[in-house]
Amino acid sequence: MTQGKTIGVFSPSSAILRDRFDIGANVLEQHGYKLVIHPQTYSGADTGNQLAGTTEDKIKAYADLASDQSIDFIMAATGGNRACFLLPELEKLPSHKPIMGFSDITALLAAHYKMGIKGWFGPTVQTFARMDQHHIDLTFNLLSGNHPSINFKNGETIKNGTVTAPIFAATLSNLCALIGTPHFPDLTGHILILEDIGDELNRYDRMLWQIFATMKPAGLVFGQFIDNKDTGRPYGESLNQIIKKHSQHIDTPIISNADIGHDGRIFPIPVGQNVTLNATNRALIF
Template sequence: MSSRDVISKMTYRSKSILFRCLIIFTMNKKKKAKIPDRLYPGDKVGVVAPAGPFNRERFKKGIAALESMGFAVFVPKGVFERDGYHAGSGIHRAKMVNDLFVNPTIKAIVCARGGFGTMKILSMLDYAMIQQHPKAFVGFSDISALLSTLYNLTGLVTFHGPMVTTLSDATQKTKKAMISALSSEKPLEITPEKGVTIRSGCSSGPVSGGNLNTLCHLVGTPFEPDYTGHILFLEDQGEAVYRIDRMLTQMRLAGCFDGLSGLLLGSFDNCGKDDEIFRVVESVFQGEDIPILAGFEIGHGKDNMTVPIGIDATLNTDRKTLLFHGCATQG
């Protein structure tokens, strides 16, 4: 019986203990980021649907956008499966992810859509295999759970950025930022158009983060990240201010923000007035001597800048910049 067969027969509690031990072991080791290969025109990008089903017309336009950006696109037949509000069963979705990582013709993987269900496949992925076949993996929203876990368990630098269905009507700024993150031979520098300093300062550390709601739901699971020493970015959409307060408070009480190096706020589209959100953040992080900068075009807003997860950077609130120390891709 293979190790995968053994895991499949384990109870959820047993799996939870196993993965928690694996994560603790991984995090206690000095983490060295595994940097994926740089993308060039003509490289083949695979599309995967780890979460929810999607609108076919938006998907078609998104594929055309990827092709116009210079990439060949591979769409597995399984992408179009549907199981309620999921893009197929958990086993099916996990297999799609595993298959694209092991496929030698695929240089990068872009998610079709977020939605719901990414967390369900976290215990079904072959992380040892993924670690041996590092490649750029791009998505956001519900996909934040996968971006975070891939980095935490394998060291793979992942990319919080546009998905196929959001590329269908993405701005040129969003598309250029995605190409730059995946293809540039220079370290990225991200500067918000309307940066707001909530707390002044300058700090450095690896960048982590994603969708607030999704990351909050990782708390208490075996896949809960350790943000110690990290610059954390958060974004969300359609959440009332009191819910943002509750999620941030839960993460604070759970110790998620202990030892944090800095905080970035991305887009909080349809979440209430910015000033109210900023006051909540000030309250939750009261007493924390870390720089906090808001206004980044990251997430569900009009523009969605691609952010590498796992690359060291410096946050400077005076200059209102996030400057990465190295390239997010290589070769």
């Protein structure tokens, strides 16, 4: 999506923080994008809690943006909670548009992908406020098609090899929440990027078991899992040990500790696009 395109914005998850949202909107406009900010975007912004209006408000906002012919794609204002509440009604709408976001927006990306709509696992508008210049530049270069590869130079190769397959990126807990619902897409044979924030080590262990019992990936990239918890009696394994334990049973190229996650090291991953993962050289080639 090159400069000059028009982005529709709404709040499918939690309420925005106005100062951070305004910073992100300015970044987008400075890079040549036009914004259509739906009034629902500001729902709940001054209440002090997370709620961004009702599910009905959010569905109407999405429908308004999706039916607007001047809008090229939709961008989530921020992540948070409750995007999954939109899914049953989302599928009934006559019009849809690709969306970009991550974290809680994983639910919308997954439901869209099952409907054949490819979006981007990438920054929300508000995320730009905590991104460094490198990742801001990387985001716009990728959207413009001017950055053919990503090198995870700080990553660790767990299993060598190269594979070309469709890619899907997700926040692990949000993706696992969809398993067993009508909204979970078939991700077998995909290169899967996983990251998360603020959960317990024992829950990550359980979620990884669940996701790999559900689908068999063609390749794996474990991103950043930050602010991890180990409440109560120590679990006994670090996150790195947990990841390597699950990786033993997966015969695909695997990278861990890749620089993508909730800490501002985020950039657009084109959902469903065929890419090449070279785990030996820790590279992702678009």
